[in-house]
Amino acid sequence: MVAAGAADPLSGAAGPLAAATREGPAGTPGIYLHCLFCLRRCPYCDFNVALYREDRIAPFLDALHRELALYGREAWASRTAVESLFFGGGTPSLLEPAAIGGLIEAVARTFPVQPGAEITLEANPERLTRERLLGYRAAGVTRLSLGVQALDDRVLARLGRGHTAEEARRAFGAARAAGFAAVSVDLLYACPGQDLAGWGRGLAEVVGWGPEHLSCYALTLEPGTAFARRPLQDLPDEETQLAQYRAMVEGLGAAGYEQYEISNFARPGHRSVHNQRYWRGEEYLGLGPGAHSFLGAVRFANLRSQLRYRARLDAGLLPIESWERLSPAQRLGERIVFGLRLAEGIPRTWLAEGFAAAPATLERLLARYGEAGLLLAEGERVRLTEAGRLLADAIGADLLPAA
Amino acid sequence: MSLELIRTFSIIAHIDHGKSTLADRLLGLCGALDPRKAVDQVLDSMDLERERGITIKAHTVRLLYRARDGREYTLNLIDTPGHVDFSYEVSRSLAACEGAILVVDAAQGVEAQTLANYHLALEAGLAIIPVINKIDLPQADVEGTREQLADILGLDPEEALLISAKEGTGVPEVLEAIVRRIPPPPGAPRGPLKALVFDSFYDPYQGVVVYVRLLNGRVHPGMKVLLMSTAKVYEVQQVGVFTPALRPVEELAAGQVGYLTAGIKRVADSKVGETITDALVPTAEPFPGYREAKPMVFSGLYPVEDTAYGALRDALEKLRLNDSAFTFEPESSNALGFGFRCGFLGMLHMEIIQERLEREFGLTLIATAPSVRYRVVGAGGETVEIDNPSKLPPPDKVEVIEEPYVRGVVFVPVEFMGAVYRLAQEKRGEHRSADHLGKRVHLTFDFPLAEILVDFYDRLKSLSRGYASFDYDLLEFRPSQLVRLDILLNGEPVDALSLIVHRDKAYERGKTLAERLKGVIPRQLFEVVIQAAIGSRVIARETVRPLRKNVTAKCYGGDITRKRKLLEKQREGKKRLKQLGRVEIPQEAFLSVLKP
Structure with missing residues (x-):
């Protein structure tokens, strides 16, 4: 039997990638399954998605199962506990509950899934009935992440979304009716045609629904998207965006949500277990076209094209397109910049390690940010303040260790 | 070799009038290599010359030409630098010649550099062969150009040769004219060695290769020579000629042009204009006109x-x-x-x-922004020269500030005269004279050198749609009402952004400079206040608002690599910024001082 990583053409039998896939994670990884399909491509989205086609679903699911099985042959699989499973996309809720159930079962057959593991499904409001949601719950999904984005039909139309505000309301109600006790809502601010008041109204209504978790992102013009190609005339200006952000932080804070990451808010005990893995530099295994993984010290990514992804699996090989072995400095740098996005911040020792060769530079930077009220360096931990979070990239770039 | 059979000459012209093309033609007719190709073998990487289409180093080539009289002549072509920055080098190259071919474009006519080079050649006492080039062009005006040669330069128009260097028409006549109209070099093979250095370059293996023209005597390997301005003695290792590649010969004699190596370590030890003589029997008189090339x-x-x-x-x-x-x-x-x-x-x-x-x-x-050298007379009467604006003493310690002036010549079609006057006025030019020469006018101004350094020439070209030409000569230092303009960032003066300007222009300069800096200093985590000040008086103020938001909203799908690379790139970008206190300044900030 050929070990999954051994025959990989990218690295050869002895390369770092083969080592990572054969030796597996050092700890308890999360598992991400990329559900590729969407009914349309939203003009702001640069994720790896494909238009939904009935006849593509079965081959796609089959390939996903085979990819999982390749990892299942590795010795590490049976001794690796999994604490989170995340169906992302694409639009995972386009897959039937039975298909989701089949994948959850297959994962559980391959890896020992810890009892009480978080199993999240991303869902769009369209076609989301109570019956369907009951099916997902029965299949083992514990957490629903609902792509509401906005509650103003004009804004939804500008965003190219395929649902109305009313459908979003009904979908949230259906999730509750189906018994989901952990529901997250995705919202977008800084949208075209969205002013401060409009954003505030949508946010207040969602707070009224009482979700356990919210992810609120500023609309970003990603290169290569339709929004980036044709200029938008009615994007809110910087002042409005900042006001929208502040209104969000204040409103959600007053409603009892903790801003545990720059764009993520949770009621106590309801942070996303899976997403925290990314920010904390922990391991995860991604399955599906274009999915990213991080095992040991190696980051790797699957082929993005579903056809090439399938063809590679047909040949019995892992569908990996690229990989990168992180140097200790890179790994530390990632933990610093992503850790700073979290309310808990980072241990000061990480920075001391990153700036071991230039401790005075670090002290100067920390003092400067401290004076400006952007950063708190009290005791053992370093955290960004409210003002500092808005500048997390600029500060993070300064605090990256020298390569 | 008989001096009778040697001719040494230069080609002089306004830029783009066809000097290089004519040189290539002459080489071709005499069966020599293309000097620019050959030069690559001896000079290390002066790609810049070719890219900019100008000559920086003097290129020299020896041609062998069988004339119509049946005799074979040695023609030494000394190609001079073609830019006003190097006019001293031009004058030394010309001092090594007996004749000059003055090339004038038949479509453009006489221009400022034509005139300037013509005067340099006259001062050097050279025989001048006027050549009207580009007669193949449809817009060529041969008669008009002839008239200009007569009216402006006082040359006999009948002596002008009509050629197209591009097509080769008339070029053989040029070779004949060189032999007939340019006198053979003076000099005495028997006298003590007296050689003029007209160029040199450094070779990592041989040391400095010195370009010489011998007036008297002979030089050969093993001979001890004296460089008269430094009083240093060297032993000659090799002598040779330019074919144009360096070719060693047994000796060089009076009248000849060639090179020598003598273990000289730096070009600065064998400067252009230097006299080389026999260390044992030195010549009594060095060449006149030697001066140190002084940075301006x-x-x-x-x-x-x-x-x-x-x-x-x-x-x-x-x-x-x-x-x-x-x-x-x-x-x-x-x-x-x-x-x-x-x-x-x-x-x-x-x-x-x-x-x-x-x-x-x-x-x-x-x-940092280019500066000229100022002469500062202090309150106590003592004089210091400063070449860095930040070194200017405080106003109460300064009696007078003097700045270098130049005499500038603008040669321009009459219809652009008004525009030239306006530019000259803006540049503090003092009008000296105007001569109408047909449809053109020859305008003379005295300018402060500092005013013409940066954009004067470009603006002159654009206001005259390319027709104006310009040349200048240095004059003396003159007192001016000058002040130092300082730039402060968050209250801290930035010495590298200081500049010395005329009092009447300080306010406007300060204002535009502050505005421009606002445009190039990126928003940062803190507010940046830009001030322009004269002494303690702030004359302009701008603010760069602090960066409010610089954060990726969504770190999705586990593609951490991409995000990390973006941040690494952001950090690399910052490395190119100069940290001044808390303010980060990009390189462009220092360039922005350049533009008036």
């Missing part, structure tokens, strides 16, 4: 990364080996750290050196 334009060069200081010093020393006109000495700046104050002959010279440092030595540099 100064700029601070600083490495962007402090750690590159040593590499910059090494690179400057290497360039200096081959360029005696350029000077450098260490200086430090509160804004830029440790660097060098460098002196150049002019703006082109400065650009060339900076470009070579970046290209050939891989350095990333910040250059």
Whole structure:
């Protein structure tokens, strides 16, 4: 039997990638399954998605199962506990509950899934009935992440979304009716045609629904998207965006949500277990076209094209397109910049390690940010303040260790 | 070899009138190599010359020509630098010649450099062969150009040869004219050695290769020679001629042009204009007219990364080996750290050196705004010269500030006269004279050198749709109402951004400079206040609002690599910024001072 990583053409039998896939994670990884399909491509989205086609679903699911099985042959699989499973996309809720159930079962057959593991499904409001949601719950999904984005039909139309505000309301109600006790809502601010008041109204209504978790992102013009190609005339200006952000932080804070990451808010005990893995530099295994993984010290990514992804699996090989072995400095740098996005911040020792060769530079930077009220360096931990979070990239770039 | 059979000459012309094309034709007819190809073999990487279409080093070639009288002549063509920055070098090259071919474009007519070079050739006492080039062009005006030669230069129009260097028409006549109209070199093979240095370059294997023209005597390997301005003695290792590649010969004799090597370590030790003589039997009289090429334009060069200081010093020393006109000495700046104050002959010279440092030595540099040298008479009557505006003493310690002036000649079609006057006025030009020469006018102004350094020529060209030409000669220092304009960032003066300007212009300059800096200083985590001040008086103020938002909203799908790379790129970008206190300044900020 050929070990999954051994025959990989990218690295050869002895390369770092083969080592990572054969030796597996050092700890308890999360598992991400990329559900590729969407009914349309939203003009702001640069994720790896494909238009939904009935006849593509079965081959796609089959390939996903085979990819999982390749990892299942590795010795590490049976001794690796999994604490989170995340169906992302694409639009995972386009897959039937039975298909989701089949994948959850297959994962559980391959890896020992810890009892009480978080199993999240991303869902769009369209076609989301109570019956369907009951099916997902029965299949083992514990957490629903609902792509509401906005509650103003004009804004939804500008965003190219395929649902109305009313459908979003009904979908949230259906999730509750189906018994989901952990529901997250995705919202977008800084949208075209969205002013401060409009954003505030949508946010207040969602707070009224009482979700356990919210992810609120500023609309970003990603290169290569339709929004980036044709200029938008009615994007809110910087002042409005900042006001929208502040209104969000204040409103959600007053409603009892903790801003545990720059764009993520949770009621106590309801942070996303899976997403925290990314920010904390922990391991995860991604399955599906274009999915990213991080095992040991190696980051790797699957082929993005579903056809090439399938063809590679047909040949019995892992569908990996690229990989990168992180140097200790890179790994530390990632933990610093992503850790700073979290309310808990980072241990000061990480920075001391990153700036071991230039401790005075670090002290100067920390003092400067401290004076400006952007950063708190009290005791053992370093955290960004409210003002500092808005500048997390600029500060993070300064605090990256020298390569 | 009989002196009768030697002719030494130069080709002089306004830029783009066809000097190089004619030289190529002459070489072709005499069966020599293309000198620009051959030059690559001897000079290291002067790509810049070809890219900019100008001659920086003098290229010299020896041609063998069988004339119609049946005799074989040795023709030495000394190709002179073609830019006003190097006019001293031009004058030394011409001093090595007996004749000059003056090339004039039949479509453009006589222009400023035609005139300037013509006067240099006259001063050197050369026989001049006027040549009207580009007669093949449809817009060629041969008769008009002839009239200009007569009216403006006082030449006999019948003596002008009509050629098309591009097509080769008339070029054989040029060779004949060289033999007939240019006298053979003077000199005595028996006298004590007396040779004029007209160029040199540094070769890592042989040391300095010195270009010489012998007036009297002979020189051969093993001979001890004296360089008269430095009083240093060297033993000659090799002598030779330019074919144009260097070809060793047994000896060079009076009247000949060639090179010698003598273990000279630096070009600065064998400067252009130097006299070489026999160490045992020295000549009584060195060549007249020798002077040190004095830098006129100064700029601070600083490495962007402090750690590159040593590499910059090494690179400057290497360039200096081959360029005696350029000077450098260490200086430090509160804004830029440790660097060098460098002196150049002019703006082109400065650009060339900076470009070579970046290209050939891989350095990333910040250059401060070019400055001239000022003469400051203190309250106690003592005089100091400063070449860095930040070194100007405080106003109460200064009695008078003097600045170098030039006499500038603008040659322009009459319809652009008004525009030229307006520009000259803006540049503090004092009008000296106007001569109408047909449809053109010859305007003379005295300008402060500082005013014409940066954009004068470009603006002159654009206001005249390319027709104006310009040339200048240095005059003396003259007192001016000058003040130092300082730039402060968050209250801290940035010495590298200081400049000396005329009092009447200070307000406007301060205002535009502050505005421009606002445009190039990126928003940062803190507010940046930009002030322009004269002494303690703030004359302009701008604010760069602090950066409010710089955060990726969504770190999705586990593609951490992409995000990390973006941040690494952001950090790399920051490395190119110079940290001044809390303010980060991009290189462009220092360039923005350049533009008036």
